[in-house]
Amino acid sequence: MRRREERVREERLPAEAGGWSVASLGASANAVTVMRRSMWALLVAGPVLGVWALLSAPAVVVSASQSVRQDRAGAEEGAGPGGFAELFLSAYLTAGEGTESVLAPFLPTARDVVLEADAGSQTVERLAAVKVRRADGGGGYWSVTVAALVKPASDEAPGGGRGAKSGSGGTGAASQAGVLRYFQVPVKAGKGGAWSAVALPAEVGAPVPSRAEALGYGSSAPANGSDAAVQTLAGFFSAFLAGAGDLDRYLSPGTSLAPVSPPPYGRVEVVALAETGSPSGAVPDAGVMQGQERQLLVDVAATDVQGQKRPLVYAVSLVARDGRWEIASVEGAPVLGSPGSKQEGEVQ
Numbered sequence: 001m002r003r004r005e006e007r008v009r010e011e012r013l014p015a016e017a018g019g020w021s022v023a024s025l026g027a028s029a030n031a032v033t034v035m036r037r038s039m040w041a042l043l044v045a046g047p048v049l050g051v052w053a054l055l056s057a058p059a060v061v062v063s064a065s066q067s068v069r070q071d072r073a074g075a076e077e078g079a080g081p082g083g084f085a086e087l088f089l090s091a092y093l094t095a096g097e098g099t100e101s102v103l104a105p106f107l108p109t110a111r112d113v114v115l116e117a118d119a120g121s122q123t124v125e126r127l128a129a130v131k132v133r134r135a136d137g138g139g140g141y142w143s144v145t146v147a148a149l150v151k152p153a154s155d156e157a158p159g160g161g162r163g164a165k166s167g168s169g170g171t172g173a174a175s176q177a178g179v180l181r182y183f184q185v186p187v188k189a190g191k192g193g194a195w196s197a198v199a200l201p202a203e204v205g206a207p208v209p210s211r212a213e214a215l216g217y218g219s220s221a222p223a224n225g226s227d228a229a230v231q232t233l234a235g236f237f238s239a240f241l242a243g244a245g246d247l248d249r250y251l252s253p254g255t256s257l258a259p260v261s262p263p264p265y266g267r268v269e270v271v272a273l274a275e276t277g278s279p280s281g282a283v284p285d286a287g288v289m290q291g292q293e294r295q296l297l298v299d300v301a302a303t304d305v306q307g308q309k310r311p312l313v314y315a316v317s318l319v320a321r322d323g324r325w326e327i328a329s330v331e332g333a334p335v336l337g338s339p340g341s342k343q344e345g346e347v348q
Contacts, residue, residue, distance in 0.1 A: 082129030084195040085144035085185035090124050092201055093150060107197045125149040125178050130207070140189030145204070151178040182206055214337035217274035217297045228288060229318055230270055232325040233298055237268045237314075241302055244268075252319050252326035265302040271311075272299040276335055292320040297334055 088106035095102050096119030103110040131145035183201040190196055223230045236250040243263035251257060274297040300312040315331035 080193075080195060081142040081144050081187040081189070082132045082146075085142075085146050085187055085197075086127040086129055088187075088197050089146050089148060089183055089185060089201055090127055093122060093124050093148060095119055096121060107200070113200065120153055122150055123153050125151060130182075135186065141198075142187045142189075144185045144187055145207070146183050146185060146201075148181050148183060149178040150181055180206070215274075215297065216276050216335035216337040217295075218276075218278040220272045220274040220297070220299060223270045223273050223299075229294065229296070229325045230273070232318070232327070233273075233296075233316065234268075234270045236327050237270060237298075237300055237302075241265045241268045241300075241312075250327050252321060252328050255326075255328060257327070257330060264304060265310075266305050267303040269301045269303075270298060271301050273297070288320045288323050288325060290320055290322075293328065294318040294325075295335060 084106070088103075091102045091106060096115050096117045099119040100110060100113050100115055103113060107113070126147075126149040128147050129144050130147045133143050135141045135143040182204050184204050185201050186198040188196050188198050223233075225231070225234075232250055235245060236247070238244040239247040239250065240257070240259050241263065242265045243259060243261075247257065247259050276295040294317070296316050296318065298314045298316050300314060301309055302312055303309045313334075315334040317328040317331065318325045319328040320326075
C-alpha cells in the first residue's frame with residue numbers, strides 16, 4: 001500500500017510541481033511548431049510590406065506639384081518686369097510739364113524729373129514688351145524693350161501750347177497715323193514683389209528683322225476650280241469660316257474641328273495653292289489614290305458681312321479616301337524649308 005502511494009506521488013510530481021500545470025509533450029511540440037511557422041511568416045512578409053509601403057508613398061504627387069509651381073514661377077518671373085515696364089512707359093509718354101508726379105509710383109527719383117513737353121500732347125494706342133532680359137546675369141535687375149504705337153493727340157496741343165500746328169511740316173493725315181517706337185526700360189525687383197524703374201526710358205531703334213524663313217512649298221499658283229482637292233477645300237472653308245454647310249462631311253475619320261462661331265465671313269474663296277514636293281503650284285489630280293496624302297499652303301479670300309475682303313493663309317493636310325479628298329488636319333504653322341533654301345521672291 002505504501003509503495004502504491006509513493007508511485008502515484010512520483011507520477012503526479014512532474015505535472016503538478018509548484019502548483020503549475022504542465023502540458024503534455026505533444027502539445028508543447030505543437031506550440032513550438034506554430035511559433036516557428038509564425039516567425040518565418042513574419043520574416044517573409046517584412047520585405048513585402050516594405051516594398052508595398054514604398055510603392056504607396058505619395059512622392060510622385062509631391063514632385064508633380066513642385067514642378068507645376070516651378071513652371072508657374074518661371075512664367076510669372078518674365079511677366080512681372082515686362083508688365084511693369086509697359087505701365088511705366090505709358091505714363092512717361094503721356095506725361096508732361098506739371099504732371100511729373102504720375103511717374104512717382106514707378107520711378108523713386110521722380111521728384112528730380114523735369115518735363116518740358118505738354119502733357120497729353122501724344123497718346124499711346126498699344127504697348128507690348130518685346131524683349132525681357134536680365135541685366136546683371138541672374139539677379140533681380142532687368143532690361144525690358146517695349147514697343148509703343150504712339151500718335152499725336154491733335155494738330156494743336158491742348159491750350160494752344162507748343163504742339164504741332166497746321167502749316168508746319170508733318171501735319172495732316174500722315175501726322176495722325178500711329179508710329180511704332182521702341183524704348184528700353186531698366187527695371188529692378190525689390191522686396192515683397194515690388195518693382196521700380198532705375199531711370200527714365202531710353203528710346204532705341206527697331207530690332208533688326210530676321211531673315212525671312214523659307215517655306216517648304218513650291219511657288220503658289222491660282223486654284224483650279226475643277227480640281228477635286230480645290231473643291232474639297234472650297235467646301236471646307238465655306239463651312240469653317242462662313243457657316244455654309246456641314247463641316248464634318250469634309251473631314252477624314254478621326255479628325256475633329258469646330259467651325260468659327262459666330263461665322264465672321266459671308267463668302268469664302270480659295271484663291272491659290274502651293275504644295276510640298278511641287279516646284280510650281282499644286283500637283284494636278286491624276287486620280288485619287290486611297291491613302292494618298294498632300295500638304296498644301298492655301299491662300300483664302302474671305303469677305304465679311306460688311307463687304308470687306310481679307311486674305312488668310314492656312315496649312316492644310318489632305319488624305320484620299322473612297323475616291324475623294326478629305327481634310328486630315330489644319331496645321332498650326334506652315335512647313336518650313338530646309339536650312340539655306342531660298343524664300344519665294346528673295347534674291348540671293
